[in-house]
Amino acid sequence: MDTLLNEDEQLLTDQARAFLAKESSTALVREVEAANKDFDQGLWQKVAALGWLGMTLPEAYGGVPAPFSHLGLLFEELGRGIAPIPIHPTMVAALAIHANGSAQQAEAILPAVIKGDKILSWAYFEAGGDIDLSSINMSAAVGANSIVLSGKKLFVDGFKHADQCLVVCRSQPQSSGAEGISLVLVDTDSQGLSNTRLPTMAGDIQDELHFDKVEVPLDNVIGELHQAGAAAIVMFEQAVILNCAMMVGASHKAIEMTFDYAKEREAFGQPIGSFQAIQHMCANMVTWVDGATMLTHEALWKLAEGLPATREISVAKAFCNERCPAALREGNQIHAGIAQIKEYDLQLWYRRAAAWSMRMGTSIQHRRIVAREIGIVPEPSA
Amino acid sequence: MDFGYNEANERFRQEIKDFLTANVSREFRAEVREMQGKGMGPLTKALILKIGEKGWIGMSWPEEYGGRNADRIDQFIFEEELVRARVPLNIGNFIEQAPAIMAAGSEEQKKYFIPRLVRGEVTFALGYTEPSGGTDLASLRTRAIEDGDDYVINGQKTFTSGAESASHIYLMARTDQDTPKHDGISIFLVPIETPGITVRPLWTLAGGRTNEVFFDDVRIPKTAMLGEKNQGWYIGSKALNLGRAGAMRYYTYVSLFEETLYFARSNPLGQQLMDDETARDKIAELYCEAQVARLFTLRSLSMVRRGINPPYEISSEKVWGPEFLVKSTEVVSQILGPYNQLWEGSDLAPHRGAFPKRYVSAMVSTFGHGSTQVMRDAIARRGLGLPRGSI
Numbered sequence: 001m002d003t004l005l006n007e008d009e010q011l012l013t014d015q016a017r018a019f020l021a022k023e024s025s026t027a028l029v030r031e032v033e034a035a036n037k038d039f040d041q042g043l044w045q046k047v048a049a050l051g052w053l054g055m056t057l058p059e060a061y062g063g064v065p066a067p068f069s070h071l072g073l074l075f076e077e078l079g080r081g082i083a084p085i086p087i088h089p090t091m092v093a094a095l096a097i098h099a100n101g102s103a104q105q106a107e108a109i110l111p112a113v114i115k116g117d118k119i120l121s122w123a124y125f126e127a128g129g130d131i132d133l134s135s136i137n138m139s140a141a142v143g144a145n146s147i148v149l150s151g152k153k154l155f156v157d158g159f160k161h162a163d164q165c166l167v168v169c170r171s172q173p174q175s176s177g178a179e180g181i182s183l184v185l186v187d188t189d190s191q192g193l194s195n196t197r198l199p200t201m202a203g204d205i206q207d208e209l210h211f212d213k214v215e216v217p218l219d220n221v222i223g224e225l226h227q228a229g230a231a232a233i234v235m236f237e238q239a240v241i242l243n244c245a246m247m248v249g250a251s252h253k254a255i256e257m258t259f260d261y262a263k264e265r266e267a268f269g270q271p272i273g274s275f276q277a278i279q280h281m282c283a284n285m286v287t288w289v290d291g292a293t294m295l296t297h298e299a300l301w302k303l304a305e306g307l308p309a310t311r312e313i314s315v316a317k318a319f320c321n322e323r324c325p326a327a328l329r330e331g332n333q334i335h336a337g338i339a340q341i342k343e344y345d346l347q348l349w350y351r352r353a354a355a356w357s358m359r360m361g362t363s364i365q366h367r368r369i370v371a372r373e374i375g376i377v378p379e380p381s382a
Numbered sequence: 383m384d385f386g387y388n389e390a391n392e393r394f395r396q397e398i399k400d401f402l403t404a405n406v407s408r409e410f411r412a413e414v415r416e417m418q419g420k421g422m423g424p425l426t427k428a429l430i431l432k433i434g435e436k437g438w439i440g441m442s443w444p445e446e447y448g449g450r451n452a453d454r455i456d457q458f459i460f461e462e463e464l465v466r467a468r469v470p471l472n473i474g475n476f477i478e479q480a481p482a483i484m485a486a487g488s489e490e491q492k493k494y495f496i497p498r499l500v501r502g503e504v505t506f507a508l509g510y511t512e513p514s515g516g517t518d519l520a521s522l523r524t525r526a527i528e529d530g531d532d533y534v535i536n537g538q539k540t541f542t543s544g545a546e547s548a549s550h551i552y553l554m555a556r557t558d559q560d561t562p563k564h565d566g567i568s569i570f571l572v573p574i575e576t577p578g579i580t581v582r583p584l585w586t587l588a589g590g591r592t593n594e595v596f597f598d599d600v601r602i603p604k605t606a607m608l609g610e611k612n613q614g615w616y617i618g619s620k621a622l623n624l625g626r627a628g629a630m631r632y633y634t635y636v637s638l639f640e641e642t643l644y645f646a647r648s649n650p651l652g653q654q655l656m657d658d659e660t661a662r663d664k665i666a667e668l669y670c671e672a673q674v675a676r677l678f679t680l681r682s683l684s685m686v687r688r689g690i691n692p693p694y695e696i697s698s699e700k701v702w703g704p705e706f707l708v709k710s711t712e713v714v715s716q717i718l719g720p721y722n723q724l725w726e727g728s729d730l731a732p733h734r735g736a737f738p739k740r741y742v743s744a745m746v747s748t749f750g751h752g753s754t755q756v757m758r759d760a761i762a763r764r765g766l767g768l769p770r771g772s773i
């Protein structure tokens with residue numbers, strides 16, 4: 001028991017932070033956003049060169065063996081640096097391919113991903129915004145050699161520049177819940193697959209995907225046909241905790257900017273940070289974001305240890321979703337007018353952390369999972 | 383990051399649990415209820431002695447003072463299980479007064495007090511707060527004036543909990559009128575039986591007891607002073623900071639919630655109330671927040687184990703925990719509704735009426751041992767480096 005970072009973890013954090021402070025400048029972030037570019041190719045290549053795209057993946061593919069917690073800490077720094085690269089969707093899909101795909105599939109995909117030559121995305125959510133597998137309706141008709149996808153996916157990150165998209169679909173039409181679920185890796189230029197851009201408040205653009213009888217070879221099914229419900233949940237949970245890590249990282253940065261501002265900005269002849277009312281807001285902000293951090297770290301640690309973490313992940317997400325944006329709102333209130341002005345940098349973090357809190361499950365949805373996990377949901381009466 | 387307990391920790395936890403199962407009897411529980419506000423009954427004294435013999439009290443202290451250099455994690459586990467089992471051992475003494483005595487006491491004081499604290503023979507009541515105020519503690523007025531080899535104490539303390547059964551008062555008094563307020567305070571270890579001390583009960587909303595203590599020409603030898611003259615503020619505030627952390631505090635904050643969870647899972651009424659999705663959402667929210675209380679404590683513990691003096695983290699615990707406790711009483715009251723107002727004595731009252739008692743007493747944690755306002759000041763100033771204002 002020692003909840004603080006160990007030496008390796010601290011080193012990783014320090015190095016990533018220093019790198020991103022330099023390479024993911026606000027000028028770059030602004031440029032990517034202004035040009036609707038989705039991401040910066042130069043930064044992507046540098047990140048690949050550092051081996052980040054292979055973190056936790058096998059050395060044989062060019063990866064860097066590391067515990068899952070290291071990946072989490074890296075994402076914390078990517079969030080702090082609001083790095084304009086599609087690393088979240090790419091890693092979520094890559095981890096699922098590594099965990100469930102055949103050796104052949106892994107060899108065909110992962111080395112290119114790790115080198116930075118292949119971008120991946122994942123498509124899980126559908127209309128209605130539910131997060132459990134019973135919400136998966138995208139149909140996949142299985143033929144002799146291929147599988148044909150029809151339906152819609154929403155809120156897909158990183159799709160525009162992705163080469164392939166890992167799609168969660170229902171391959172057994174009569175099935176429900178976690179039954180009859182398959183993971184299918186679809187080339188993004190497949191015939192019948194089109195997208196509608198969904199601009200977001202984070203400025204990072206998601207996509208709505210339309211699958212009109214998109215035919216995919218059966219070889220592209222990742223994991224067992226019809227039996228991938230559990231794998232889809234793991235993918236979802238990993239995506240959720242990495243999203244928490246990003247929120248936590250971005251929030252730390254934004255509250256630090258606020259504390260600095262409070263020390264310098266003056267009103268009534270003294271720094272506003274000397275007013276007790278402001279100090280107490282700051283004390284709350286650090287307490288909330290620290291709490292979000294601790295919950296996220298505990299879940300990351302559980303995943304790193306291979307322990308069940310469904311509960312911890314949803315606890316972290318439910319808390320992060322509410323408290324990180326709340327801390328940032330306090331930060332905005334302390335900055336007052338200037339926080340509303342685009343030129344001022346605080347908003348870059350504010351909009352992103354807020355948008356991240358609205359993805360991959362709301363607090364209410366995650367608390368539903370928590371309620372189930374802590375055993376307070378009554379058994380349906382017979 | 384390591385959020386797990388190792389095998390030795392787990393074995394130790396089991397050992398404590400087994401001990402408590404074997405030794406905390408129905409009769410013991412009945413005695414604790416019966417003796418509330420009247421001191422310690424014979425079964426309680428016997429249990430504490432037994433716990434002392436086990437070497438668990440102050441187990442992380444150095445050997446020469448009765449500890450055994452054990453891991454602080456094990457001490458945390460011991461405290462957590464003991465408080466969870468609601469054994470009324472004054473753990474505060476072991477996390478506040480004992481460390482202060484070890485840090486500042488004379489050899490003689492250490493040799494006298496520490497083993498007796500461990501054996502449960504010495505217990506301190508905390509004589510800090512005065513009628514004029516507790517938050518601005520350094521403004522205290524009780525005076526100790528030198529007279530030959532003695533000090534003579536006059537003044538009044540209030541909210542001196544446990545004075546009815548303690549062997550000593552851990553007393554802060556003013557020993558210098560002419561210095562800035564923080565630099566004229568000393569700490570005395572005063573036997574409660576000393577002539578001139580009068581203890582008068584104050585009854586709390588939840589039916590518990592605290593006290594007013596009057597000092598009327600109380601004469602004590604100079605050897606009763608802890609540490610150096612006029613250094614009392616600094617000795618005391620260090621101990622107070624330690625007392626704000628640890629399993630005892632954390633568990634006090636989340637115990638109501640744990641009981642609620644138990645009630646929701648196992649009591650027919652509790653299960654019925656959980657049929658409401660909104661109620662479940664509230665309970666799940668509290669669950670998330672309780673984890674923050676737990677993790678903040680583990681974070682402070684991790685820092686202390688690494689030899690880091692937490693600059694603000696203990697204050698965060700002391701803001702989050704109490705406010706969590708208060709919120710949990712609120713939420714639970716709105717889930718239980720009319721059942722939550724039924725006091726002890728009603729057959730319909732869940733948990734013998736524990737919920738309304740916790741409801742009326744929860745606020746104490748938000749001002750005792752450093753109020754949430756002052757804790758927030760400390761986070762902002764010591765933790766975040768915000769400037770001190772002109773107030």
Ligand SMILES: Cc1cc2nc3c(=O)[nH]c(=O)nc-3n(C[C@H](O)[C@H](O)[C@H](O)COP(=O)(O)OP(=O)(O)OC[C@H]3O[C@@H](n4cnc5c(N)ncnc54)[C@H](O)[C@@H]3O)c2cc1C
Binds near residue numbers: 515516750753756
């Ligand atoms: C059941 C119970 C048991 C107790 N046991 C003990 C005990 O064993 N020993 C002991 O010594 N004491 C004990 N206390 C006393 C407790 O420590 C005090 O109540 C506490 O320190 C607050 O002091 P006060 O009640 O005088 O309030 P005050 O100090 O008068 O404070 C009133 C309000 O003013 C606020 N305030 C004060 N200063 C500031 C500031 N600078 N900025 C913003 N707000 C401020 C406070 O936060 C509080 O909200 C006990 C109290 C209770 C109720």
